[in-house]
Amino acid sequence: MALRKIWLNLNGADRMMVCDPEKDTLADVLRRVGLTGVKLGCKTGQCGVCSVILEGEVVRSCIKKIKDVPDFSKIVTIEGIGTPTNLHPLQQAWITYGGVQCGFCSPGFIVSAKGLLDQNPNPTREEVRHWFTVHRNACRCTGWKPLVDAVMEAAKVMRGEATMEDITFKAPPDGRIYGTNVPRPAALAKVTGLCDYGDDIKLKMPPGTLHLAIVQPGLNHAVIKGIDCSEAEKMPGVVKVITSKDIKGTNRIMLPVAHPRSKADGFERPIIADTKVFRYGDVVAVVAAETEERARAAAKKVKLDLEELPAYMSYLDAVAPGATEIHEGIPNEYLRMPLFKGEDTRDVLAESDYVVEGSFYSTSQPHLIMEPDVTQAYIDEDGNVCIHNKTLALLFPLITLAPGLGLPDGKIRVIENPTGASFGSSISPASSALAAACTLALDGAPVTLTMSYAEHNAFSGKRAAHYSNARMGCDKNGKITGFEFDFAYDHGAYTEMAAILASKAIRFAGFSYNIPNVRALARVGFSNQTFGTAYRSYGNSQAYTMSEAIVDMLAEKAGIDPFEFRYINLARPGDTNINSYPFKEYPFTTLMDRLRPLYEEAKARAEAQSTPEKKRGVGLAFGGYNVTGGPADxxxxxxxxxxxxxxxxxxxxxxxxxxxxxxxxxxxxxxxxxxxxxxxxxxxxxxxxxxxxxxxxxxxxxxxxxxxxxxxxxxxxxxxxxxxxxxxxxxxxxxxxxxxxxxxxxxxxTTDITVDLDPNTGVGDPTPVYNYAVFLAEVEVEVATGKTKVVAMKMIYDIGAIGSIQAVEGQAYGALTHSIGFALSEKYIDNNKYSSLVRCGFLYADDIPDDIYLESVPSPRKTAPFGSVGCCEGFQSAGHVAVINAINNAAGVRIYDLPATPDKVKAAMEAKAQGKELKPEKYFLGSDLFEALDDIAENPVESTGPDMAL
Missing domain, CATH: 3.30.365.10 (Aldehyde oxidase/xanthine dehydrogenase, molybdopterin binding domain)
Incomplete structure (x- = not known):
């Protein structure tokens, strides 16, 4: 190895260091000298969290080879822009105007914004957004708008038009901070680059810490016939290769499927794959070595003897006649939840004046966070296996891992590292299990595991894909008479929280409307895709994909404006939800009344701005989500x-x-x-x-x-x-x-204020309160290409009183951005083609509208603290369907399978021009809907108790 001495001018000071010119990137060198404000995310130049200013130009240091950096180059990192006691205006603006959420991307954005303002001290909002786009500064939390706000406000200070005091939060005279923009306590460390995320903590672990590298076979379905670790174990610096044989417990993650109709118990997932590979990202071995580089080199030397099996890459394939069981002894369709309300919909719809039907699909959606999985584990001073990672459920490792690891209960401790976002993916205890298993197999040696972005993307769960068939009818006045649907979640390889997921379809399809008669079934099944896991608006986004589309279709069939059709059918006091209980609140007409003038303005704008080449349209959708996990929360x-x-x-x-x-x-x-x-x-x-x-x-x-x-x-x-x-x-x-x-x-x-869903009827009242939101999307469809651009989004919402304006609005902007991606571009297929942000359809600042309007219209909440409830899941519930409905309004074509990529939209428009309609055939989901419902009615089960609606 030939090394190079280099001098760099870092944040104004000349510093000498030694590096490997062939391997080291600029980011590697900067982090090695302690400048950990330079974060590492994708390591492929797609996220910009590593941005620095090199000789006056913003560069992504993760892809800048140190050999291409001349001696005495002037480099500015976040540490050189401002300190906690001497903030730069950009840092203060990031704190004050909501630029910080998870904060992982904040240093890179602030550095990039500094580069912009050095060149252009008075940019327009459009120029700021374009700068972030071309420099590949990616954010998944903020929806971009708060970041642009922060740049614009900081620029005023830098031009002398405002002072630092002007852009610094001031508490009201009475000192009350509830309902204000009080900054986040963690914001200061995040904007100065001093917040240590998982990969930064790795650098600060004590001597003797071993670095882990995972072995993923890259097959979706295979029998493991053998693992040869001999060559890997001879590699320099390797201490051990850990396989399932080194785990002293059951080697299972014990997360039950708590529903009496489930044919799966939830104990099918191994910590380290032992007999079979069930999906592309499964881990079959873990190498422990003295350095990460050596661990990764050795991981490539582990030899696998695998017998590849047929892979069922969708729920439809897995339940097709003749398909074999993915998990032996468990049917591929393993859970059904019924819903009965009112009269038999077959009779009701037969007598309805208007009836529509359709089949709908939404893809597996990746979370696309900037920080990949990083986990540490060690034995603490009390003899506990102590796990550090980015979990959003510290409880889960405590209650799911001890038997699998061979530990007595109470001997696991979990600490959440500062976290570079999650949006639900980190609820899974799988990476905790891996790290804990390795430290135990290494006789208590401390370990650290940093996954590459591709490894993380393959390892982590995704929003479950769904397939559904639905029918809905109304009378001549537009009143909905009946609704029936057959709904299947493709839950991929494992059952993680399957019962919770299934409940969402039979609770929220048709949410906000008075629907007197319902027959429905929610199914969950295996495939060889990655597993379905929590994602903001867990389960609801899929339900609204179906129900808010078919509401629009029925409005069109009845010849009624989609706004007016919804308004006619909104639930009023005394009406019940589809689970036959009164709504907790009845804010529906109030929200729509406030939206009405905005809708009329948007329609007039679309009509005025449409051209033969670019069609404009407006779409609506109503959404919402439960607050709390249900009975016994x-x-x-x-x-x-x-x-x-x-x-x-x-x-x-x-x-x-x-x-x-x-x-x-x-x-x-x-x-x-x-x-x-x-x-x-x-x-x-x-x-x-x-x-x-x-x-x-x-x-x-x-x-x-x-x-x-x-x-x-x-x-x-x-x-x-x-x-x-x-x-x-x-x-x-x-x-x-x-x-x-x-x-x-x-x-x-919540035990005394909730009623669990009846497993035989779907009747129940599982959560004590809800949030509500109505969405409006304005889109432009390019006729020649089918490309859709969202030009504006509006959301009127009710979450009761607001505790933190900054937190609530930040969640709203971010959620709407995810919704646009879900509608138009984002998808995940379990293979090596979906390994990065760009390949999964990530949208940058130029792809997201700056015109986002939010308005809170609160209604009283009886049991809520200070009248406030949570917001984020409702904010991402149905905005994507507003986009799909807007495409239909603009181009006259409905996209039934998400995302609505340009090729699908163009094909639909071409088919329409030929007098045809492109729509999927009715899906076969495992059996006939009414045969399944009849079987359930004839074979009742007893409830397993409140845990089933967690």
């Missing part, structure tokens, strides 16, 4: 009065970028308002299961509601303990002197 937090009069809040509200820190802050401050605390007197200790009570997963819009109510409970206990007879409050010293505890546990549980 439970949360705990703790509040402690400290010696200096400050308060510490302990919880496991996992922060994936959605705002677990600022949510905790505003809820705690509001709960303790009578103490007149400055919000900076509240300290947060979060997301370490050894230090914090179990608050529950950061999913199902549950955290603000559940943690909020638990915080109120803890605050009442603390305040009661502090309060003296004269109404003043004891100090910490007085509490101690009187023997009064200074720390209190707050608890909240």
């Amino acid at each position: 439970h949360a705990e937090v703790a509040l402690e009065l400290n010696e200096d009069g400050t308060i510490t809040h302990y919880n496991t509200w996992e922060d994936q970028g959605q705002g677990g820190d600022v949510g905790t802050l505003v809820l705690t401050h509001e709960s303790l308002r009578e103490l007149n605390l400055d919000y900076r007197q509240i300290k947060l200790v979060q997301n370490d299961t050894a230090q914090c009570p179990q608050t529950g997963p950061a999913g199902a819009n549950r955290s603000h509601y559940m943690a909020g109510n638990a915080t109120i409970n803890a605050a009442k206990k603390l305040l009661n303990a502090m309060r003296k007879d004269d109404g003043t409050y004891r100090t910490h010293a007085e509490m101690v002197a009187e023997g009064i505890p200074t720390k209190y546990l707050g608890v909240f549980d």
